[in-house]
Amino acid sequence: MTTLFERTSTGWRDIGGLDTAEEIAHQPALWEALATHLGAMRERIQAFLGDSLRDPRQTVILTGAGSSAYVGEIIADEINAAWPCQVRAIPTTSLLTHPALYLEAGAPTLLVSFARSGNSPESTAAVQLVRDLAPAARFLNITCNAQGALARQGEHDAGTLNLLMPAASCDRGFAMTSSFSCMLLAALCALDPDFQPEHMATLAELGRQAIDGWSAPVATLAAQPVSRVIYLGSGPLEALAREAALKIMELTAGRVMTMANSALGFRHGPKAAVNGETLVLLFRSADALSRRYEEDLLAELRRDGVAHAVLAIGTGGEFGIDTPPWPDAWLAPLWLLAAQQYALHQSALLGLRPDNPFTGGIVNRVVQGVTIHRHDES
Known part of the structure; x- marks a missing residue:
């Protein structure tokens, strides 16, 4: 019988958490599948992007809502530092409410949309908004659902490239897990000039080591009830901290x-x-300067003796693994594996069904109830 994160598959099924447990566990395999797919797509991606990222006038907007927005926030500074173009992470939820602050009609614009299902109303509305206000814009859709509205919207448009994730990354569970890491890595592979194909194979192997090594200690930690969880991170990892915090908020x-x-x-x-x-x-950041600040804070919090526990995730931390000297954005999917497991166990500890904690439909897997208002109507 298969065991996932210190509980049998039957046990997870019985409490309504098998989909989420499997979707956390299969991420390293999906990263390998993604690498193969991206290798086959590499020439198309390069042809679509052309020299646009080398143009200082080019604006690249990384967008999405909720977890999908955090994907862009994790990678934005890494990509911005690598190219002359201007790269910004702007959630669809901000683009739609304040388009005049972010869009310039005459500026060459590339909208990179992240979406698990592609059916959230903000996803397609943001694309239409950019088409209206920046008519020469182009669109890169990084999505997990080939049948979603976002992918279908641009499938016959020469100015759009749909970059589809492995089908199994379109999580069945409520929370985004494998969809998040796959879209993040796909964007890095497509937009990071320093990407090497072997990065993905290495990351997948590290992911397997992390899942195996952290499974028992994360389960033990999660068995201790707490009423508050605070995630901290510096630079790109601050956005990862927001994603990790959201996972607990959602699953509990x-x-x-x-x-x-x-x-x-x-x-x-x-x-x-x-x-x-x-x-x-x-x-913990891979950046030496950032780590010094982080160590100071960890030492202070432990001296205070107030918190239930103060722990670190990352190389040298309580949940750590040796990694190549890669930037934080590339290592973020590894560290997220610990946070996803912890949120899963917290949900189970509270007697909830992790695959759908909101049985009353107050919060939904695909956002509902959003009315899209035209930008040109008062």
């Missing part, structure tokens, strides 16, 4: 309150949230 149906912040920003007020029922988890 809001019963465990969460917060995310940077290592340096945490002292400026948010530290007041720490009490005896708080778990603090810090994603």
Whole structure:
């Protein structure tokens, strides 16, 4: 009988969590499948992008809603530093409400959309908005659903490239897990000039090691009830902290309150949230300067002796693994494996059904109830 994260498959099925457990566990295999697919697509991707990223006038907007927005936030600075073009991460939820702040009609624009299903109303509305306000814009859709509205919207448009993830990455469970890591890695592979194909094979092997090595200790940690979880991260890992915090908020149906912040920003007020029922988890950066600031904060929090526990995720941390000297954006999917497992166990601990914690339909897998308002109507 298969065991996933210290519980049998039957056990996960019985509590309504098998889809989510499997979708966390199969990520390394999906990363390998993704590498093969991207290799086959490489010439098409390069032809579509052309020299646009070398143009200082080019604006690249990385967009999505919720977890999909965090994908863009994790990679934006890495990609921006690599090219002369201007790269920004702007959620669809901001583009739609304040388009005049972000879109310029005459500027060459590439909209990179991240979407698990591609059926969220904001996804397609953001594309239409950019078409209206920046008529020469082009569109790169990174999505897990070939039948979604986002993919279908641009499948016959020469100015659009659909970059589809492996079909199994379109998570059946409520929370985005494998969809998140696959879209993040696909964007890095497509847009990072330093990408080497062997990166993905190495990452997949590290992912397997991380899942095997962290399974028992993460389950043990999650068996200790807490009422608050705080994730901290610096640079690109601050956005990863937001994604990790959201996973707990979603899978516990809001019963465990969460917060995310940077290592340096945490002292400026948010530290007041720490009490005896708080778990603090810090994603350790690969950057030497950032790590010094992080170590200072970890030492301070442990001296305070207030939090239930203060732990680090990343090389040298309580949940760590030796990695190549890669940037934080490339390592983020590894560290997220620990956070996803922890959220899964917290959901089970509270007696919820991880595959759908919101049985009353208050929050849905694909957002509902959004009315799209025209930008040109007062």
